[in-house]
Amino acid sequence: MSWIGRRPVRIVTAIVVSGAASLAMATVSSAAINSHLTDFDGDGRTDIAFGGGGLISVQYASGRTQKITTAALGTTVPGLGMSVADDVNGDGFTDLAIGAPVDQECDENCPPVYPPGEAFILFGSSGGLRTDNAVHLKSPYPVGTYNGSFGSSVAILRAPTPVLVVGEPLAMVAGQEMAGVVHLYTPSAAGAAGPLRTITQNSTGVPGAPETGDMFGAEVVASGANLVVSVAYEDIGTVEDAGMLTVFRFSAPTAFTAWGYTQDTAGVPGAVETRDRFGGHLAIDGNLVVTGIPDEAIGAAWQAGMIQPFTLTATGAVFGREITQNSPGIPDTAEPEDLFGSDVAILRGCGGKPAYAVTSSETIGSVKYAGSGYVIPSVPSTACPIVHYVAGQAPLLGTLSQVGNPRLQGTVRTSATASDTLYLVTATSSNSPAKYYRLTLKSPYTTVATRTEITGDSFVTHITPPAP
Ligand SMILES: [Ca+2]
Ligand SMILES: [Ca+2]
Ligand SMILES: [Ca+2]
């Protein structure tokens, strides 16, 4: 996407991170990995929520499957999008928050007025997720504005009290189109009355300023009292779409301290460059965050991509070493349009230490943008190796057939201490109807545990990540 005619903007406030000059991957490996399980029916066993195809499919450990549709929620939005799970009402059953943005792009048969995007909270129970008492949230802005993007991102703050965060990245702020906002809601029926607070780059204490096309809030992740908001289209000085991210630490449901980080901030590796879109993709677990920056140029290789881990602290964030395809031990090399970091996840890997799951759009042989995947342990070893996944090659095998494989679906936590399960999707050789393999991989992620054929557009699905 591009925004023609954007205004030059002021330099974003740089936050100095002291003592961050010699950060190694070991710095972030000490980050806590949370032990929460996603357990909607409270039977002590992990349940999995898959998103995609316009609905959420919940697979309970008991063997039951539940399809959550827009009809079940009494809404007319076209489909259900990203979701996040946590126990927001403290009753011991994991609850599910779902965003349902409305795509406002159309070429013909465009409706006169778009319906606004929505968001929902479904509460867990002994019978699983309930749809009859779901909290139903809408943008506080008038219909006909940019509120179709409401629900593009969702996150749950747990401290000091549970708060649902809903991103509306195309919202107008102070006359600036697509500047973006995030709304904070009480995650109970009371939230339906409206947000506790709306945060923008115009809010006191928030670094930066609202400008056209910033898309503040396109991605949000939260853990404990910390919220991380992407501003991937932030201009830094005259450098267009260099990107920044904002770290919030909440002291009350509507009170926070915020820090802004760009690649010009002291302690942050790399350099601010045009269209890096730093901070664009986010994953969180405990106090560990990783951002995928697929548009980062590595030397002369434009859009080669990188990932950047960092650890949240009481005073902002401490950045570790960046990881690219040119980093020591990482298979392959950084080349134009690799888009390494196009999707990221954090998993508890070998020995309880974090690992990063990463996908790219790597060209494989003569197949342009075929894609590849990685598991990169924070502390690689012989027992916990870096693994590179390429369709047609071990351990994935299968067929290298078309654009987009393998794709990252997410990770599932099945125990408070065991390594997480990684879910990838690769294309099969059947293109009509589209068919894919859903692959599960378990620590040390060097072999495929199960391979299930799925049909349709499910390859774009995600798995609700473990509650951070
Ligand atoms: Ca369960
Ligand atoms: Ca609950
Ligand atoms: Ca801005």
Ligand SMILES: [Ca+2]
């Ligand atoms: Ca490459």
